[in-house]
Each structure stands twice: as structure tokens, then as C-alpha cells.
Amino acid sequence: MTELTLKINGEDVTADVETRLSLADFIRDHRRLTGTHLGCEHGVCGACTVLMNGEPVRSCITFAVVADGTEITTIEGFEDDDPMTLLRQAFHENHALQCGYCTPGMLVAARDIVTRLPDADEDRVRLELAGNLCRCTGYVGIVNAILSVIEKRRL
């Protein structure tokens, strides 16, 4: 067991965890933040994406102990976040989700895209989304939603 101290969604957390525990399992099973989803557990689908110190990471292939001393933001932690508020509304209006399973990871990845690449066009958005799989939507609504937020943030 290893002691772990970190901040999750602004809250200080200390825990004693098995070294082999993934950050995703720590978030979901130990902290009961089940908005972070697992779609592959081998780092491809992006469903488990969370922010670590503001950068998107795949929590399924990140050990919990690696997160020691970091600040983690999960989908539950964006309440007053402007880009996320815009993205949620845009995902809703553009029918960017069907089953909703990929959605939390998509939103975290999308937030990274709109904040990092204010000039991204459709091709770039698609390229940036290559690490997030959605089986339902064909990406149409997702791409449109992200582009609409980029556009809004430009104004």
C-alpha cells in the first residue's frame, strides 16, 4: 500500500492505495465519482480522460500513485468552468451524444481542444479527437459542437 495525497475537483484527498490501482479505479470505486468511464482500459478510447494539473490524461493507464501531489479534475468538477458550460450546451444542441458513455471523456478532451486551439478548423478538430472513440454518433454532432464553441469563444 502506498499513501497518496492529491486534490480531486478542488477537494484535498488522502488515501492508502494498492500500487497497482489505476487512477480510474481510484476515482470511480474509491471516490465514487462514476462520471469517469472505462471503455477499453488500454489507453485507446479516451472515455476515461480526466485533467491532471490541467492536462488531459487517460486515467485507465495512469496509476493512482502517479497522481500523488497532483490536481485532478473529473467531469464532476467543472461546475463553474466557462468553456465546459459552453461545451455542455453545444453538445446538447448539436445532438453530440446518444448513449452518453463516451460523453464525459469527450467533453474533457473537447475542453482541451477549444482552450488550446482557438483557430482549429474541422480537420484539426477531427485529428485532435482521434484519441476519443464514440460508437454511436458518427462524430457529426461532436465535431459540430466543438466547432461552434470555438466560434463562440472567438467573438
Added chain:
Amino acid sequence: MADGGTTEGKGIGARVLRKEDWRHLAGKAKFTGDFQRPGQKEMAFVRSEVAHARIVSVTKPAGFESSVFTAKDMPDMQPMRAPSKMPGYKGADYPALAIGKVRFVGEPVAVCIADTRAEAEDLAQATLVEFGELPAVVDMLAAKAGDAPLIHEDWGDNLVMETFADDDFGKIADRATVVVKREYRMARHAMNPMEGRAVFAEWDDRTDQLMMWTSTQVPHLIRTGLAQFLGLEQRQVRVIAPDVGGGFGCKALLQPEEVIAGWLTRHLEVPVRWIEDRREHLVTGANCREHHYFVTIHATPEGRILGLDCDVTIDAGAYSVYPFTNGLEGAMAHGNLPGPYDIEVYRCRTQTMTTNKPPLMPYRGVARPGVCYAMEMTIDALARDIGVEAHDIRTMSMVKQEQLPFMSIAKKHFDSGDYAKSVEMVVDMIGLDKIRSEQISANGEGRLVGVGMGSFVEQTAHGTSVFASWGVAMVPGYEQATVRLTPDGGLELRIGVQSHGQGMETSMAQMAYEVLGIDPSQVTVTHGDTGLTPYSTGTYASRSMVMAGGATARACRVLAERMEIIAAHLLQCERAEVTVRGGKIVSGKGEVSFAEIGRVWYLNPDELPDDVDQGGIEVTMGYRPEPDSGAFTYASHACKVAVDIDTGEVEVLDYAIVEDCGTMVNPMIVEGQTYGGATQGIGTALLEESTYDSFGNPGASTFADYMMPGATDAPHYRIDHMESPSPFTEYGIKGMGEGGTIPTPAAIGNAINDALKTIGAEVTETPFTPRRVRAAIAAANKNRQGDAA
């Protein structure tokens, strides 16, 4: 009479934004894997590592014998049995845990339980299974050989089922002077909903019930199956599908893991949970699409198709699945090969073979993506042979609008539409003429551009008579919906189907709005819970909007009548003077709110009239279309691709869709379903393949070796609609959840072959990977050199 909505437009035809979005956007949805109880145990499986073997012994880890279970420890758990009345059908029972033998890699042999999944996996790893290996049957064609090893010894061969229809080709011989024959294969793949399967089970002593939360499309069928195979009464089982992260068919069947979880929680008296990981899904869920075709088209020199002759082989894997069996695919292939075409003679043989691979399951579109691909690719081959445009063959040979309703040669009762018009529209949308001139001016080096299309007609929401003819154990009947006015005038709507991305919490509320004019925000749609909803065979076969939507409309109409009786009394006027409109009951004398009706019925019944309907303001109504032969959706897809002749890489440059699903309830949802389906079709066409070596070992067990379509693989779709209401259904609605997947492999394959036509190369096996495209080019080059020599 209720005439429903006002002009605000939240009923049929409105792009109402989805009610279900917000919990997902907030990360507050609840999927099966999100359930947790104190004291719960996690399950992990010991799965077969070989494709075909006798189980010699299972050695449990010392000290943990009571945490590891094999079939021997669960003698009262019955193998899953899915009978079929299809003539000659041989369906193999599917044991939840292997009994004596294993028949595919990934088959569950033992289950281990522990406090965490990691510990359960440790136990699984420490459990030793000794296998006595047997030769495996990996290929469906090899399975036919007289000396092929037998997967089920008592069968005497590996044939699950055969269908056969013959016809006299002599009738057309003098007119059908052009004969084109091709061979195709569609690869096995996996459905891959982003949420894999998952189950959480606990025994509730208070109600004496097995409570099972499971990621399913068909909760009522799961209940029926669990009771049967666990030896319970159905009232002792309650199945709840919470949020479900996609299904696409693999969650429309009873799963071994569900039966096992039910047994464990009942006997051990602890809650148990199992969450499928992606590796388990890719190995055990490699269960769909694998077909082989010989297709021969007989046509006139102008390209009018007159005859079709097909030999189809289907790889059904090792066992029969409950309740749809593994004979469904063959029956569907047989009935759908002629597509929308009006042909005179049809000969077809389908053979469904058992192999040492996971049991075949019906994936979105079921057999139709395969048959559409085989038929439509052959049409384009014919077009190249005789030097005409393939779309002319299509429009010339399709059933004409004025022929509808029409009984097709494969006994499909087409209802409404203009199939040829969808072809003309999509040819226009893709800009065929422009692409043709581009092709002429191109120098033929490097990247070749091609254009291709695919058309289909799809039976949706087919009912009792159709399923009964397939002989399956489960035949859908009247679909029911319950509506209940709450004391404050809101509406609870309960449907037995299950929504896992289709947005039914919204579209069903739109149906209620259409009849009652109640705002969708005041309607709670409950689905996916056997304790709360009417029995339903569930969500599959593009049936929910037609069936549960139709039932909802009927139930709302009866509710409206009952409310009108109460309102007329309150307004002291004649029944004929009141109407439900805009979420109120109105008359010349004033109006009554739904809340007022609720208050009177529940809290102040002293104000009710004597002739009030004693059934109150809660109504269950059943519905099935008449006739129930199905509402036929159709579509034409066209695409433009570029093929790199050096690398074999294919890029989809443009993709156009013209679809007709009758009356659209929510066009936004229709489009979303179509885009999603088409993207799965792109996976089928270009990327997805569950490979096997000659021993039956799967070669694709992670997303690194199983390619899923990502945002860069999906094109920027363009879509246009036609709207030909079905004369047989409520509001003319047709089902449409599956159609997007059906013509995509055909359209892309045809576009590739169009690009390669100057080389004389053709691809005939999905997915059209760079390796296969290069092989096709190399074969054509070799042919040419051979000719030249």
C-alpha cells in the same frame, strides 16, 4: 376527441432537444458498472485459451476453493436453450459455464469472486485448467468438409441449418443473356458498444426477488430467460437496465455472465458485479457479420436484372443464443438478398455452419449489411461488364412506386416509397457527372478517385407473423404502453422497450405531446425495468418507435377520453363539447387543466361524475401494426473515395445519404442514428476485423489490433430525407435505428472498385484494408501480364 398539440411544435416532426442529455453531460448518468454495495463481490472469469478441447481438469487455487466455481458446482444452473422451429435446425445449448468441453477461445470455464476485480482476476489466473486439445474448425467453408472435425459430436456434421429456394431460370434464359458471377466475404467482427456488457445482481429478501441491473436492450427477455435457466418463477426476478452505453444487438440476448451472476447472488447471498473489459469483449464478443457469398445476377444486355442465384454461407460460431437462435441470420439473408429489386426468378441456398468461434449474434442491420454488400457489389460488377452506369441498373430494376404495396420475390410485403427516386437524388447529391469528368482528366497515377453507391430496403418493426415464420422461441405480439396522470397533472409514461442512445425519453414524450399537447418536459418516460413497465420483447429490429410509439399514442387517446368525461362534468357541459388540446381540456364554457383532473380523481373523488371510467387516469394499451408484416424503410448512400494504388489506402472524400423512414418523429434523432450507423458501416468496410489463426486463436484482442472508426475515419456526411408514411402504422412511422449500417460497405466497396476499374482490380472481401486493396491490384496486374504473355 383529443387533437393534441398546439403550434409550438414539440410533437411529431419536431427537432426536440433530448431530455436525457443533461445527466450524461454532468457525469451523473448511472450505468450498471456504477452500482456498488457494501460487501459486494466482483466476478472474474477463467476463460478457455483454446478453441476446441475437452476439459481434463480444473484446479482451484489452494485455500480459495470456495471462491471459484465451475459448472460442476452449479448443478441447478441449466444451459441456455434457444429452440427454433426452422426445418432441420440444430441449435446447440449454450452452457453458461463450459460442461465437459470448450468450443471457442474465451468461453467461460470458471468464475472467481473476490472483494475487488483485481483480486478476482488473481484467482482466475491462479486457477489451472488442463485441456485435452481437439482439432478446431475455424473457417465456415472448411466446416463443410466431410472429414471436418465435429464441434457437436452428436450432430454428425457441422450444419446448423439450411434454407433453400429454387426457381426455373429457363423462364428468363432468352432475355437474360448477361450473367455475372462474383464471390464475396464479409469479415467477422465485434459490435463494441463503448460500454461493454455489465451486470450487478443481488437478492432482495424483502420481495424475495433476484434483482438484476444489467446492461441490456431487452430486460423482460432477460427476466424470462433467467427464470427458466435458474429454476425460478418469473415473479421472483426483476431486471433493470439503467443507463446503457450502446447495444447494437449484442445486448439483445441473454448472456452467460447474467445467468452466472444470478446463480451466485442467490446461492451466496452477497451482491455480485461483473464489468466486461474490452479484451473480454473483443475475444468473446467477436460474434457478428461473418458471411460468404456466391452471387450470380442474370440480366438483359441493357442491365435489367431478371434473375438472382445465391449461395450463402454463414459462420454461426459454437452455440445458439437465447432467444433469437443462430438461425436468424440465415433466414434474414434468404429474405433480403433481392433487396428492392423486382426480379422474376430467385434461387438461394443458405447454409449456417457451426465453428469454434463465439456464437453469432445479430448486429445492427443483422444479415442485411452482408446481403446488401453482396448484391450491390455484383450490380456494379454487372455495370462495368456491360458498360452502363450502375445507378441506371438500379432504377431500371427496382420495384416502382406505382407497384406498391408489393410482395417481393422473397415474400417481403413492401409498403410505401419511391426507391428509384432515392437513387436519383443521391446520384445528384454526390455529383456523379463531376466525378466522372475528374476521373477522365486524372492521369491514373498515384491516387485514383472512385464513386460508388448502395441501396437497400429494410423491413422494420415486423411483428408476430414474421417472427412466428422464423420459428424462434420468442415472438413479439402487441406492444404495450402505460400512461398515468399524476395528481399534479404530469404524465408518467411506461414502456417495456429500452432506450440506450435512441433518445426515447424524448421521442416517446413527443408522441404524448402529439396526442395530449402536454409539454415533453412534464412527461417522465420510464423504460427498461420489468417491475415498472409492461412486458415487451425489447429494443431490436428497429421496432421501438413504431411499436412502443404506437402504443403510447393509443394509450394517450384513451386517457384523453377519460379526462374529457371528468372535464365535461366539471364544466357542466356535454361530453361532445370538450376536447383535449394543448395540455388542457377545453370547451366553449372554459377549460380544465390536467392538474385539476388529477386533483379530482385522486384527492377529491366526490367531485367526479357517476359515469366516470373506473379505470381512472391510468391506461395501458397495446398496439401492433395491421398488417404486421413490417414497415419498409429504404435509403441510398453514395460516396466518393480516393485509393492510393501504392499503399492501398482508401480515403472517403465525400458521403451522401438519402433516406426514407416514413414519418419522422424527431429528425435530429433520425439523422443521429443514420450517421452513427453509417460510421459503423465504415468500420465494417474499411477497418474492423476479428482475425483468427488456424488454431482458432483470436488475433485482435485490444483496440491496437482491432481498428475502430475514429473522427478522422468518419466523413462529413450530407443527408437528405424523403418521407413516405407507411400505410400500416400509427402516423406512418417506420423504424430506422439500423438502416445506416446497411449500405455502407457496398457503397464504399463499389467506390473502390470504380476507382480501380482502369486497372481491372476488384476488392471482394471486407474490410478493404490497404493489404487487401494492394493484393487486388497485384492480382489484376498479374492477370494482365498473363493475358499479354
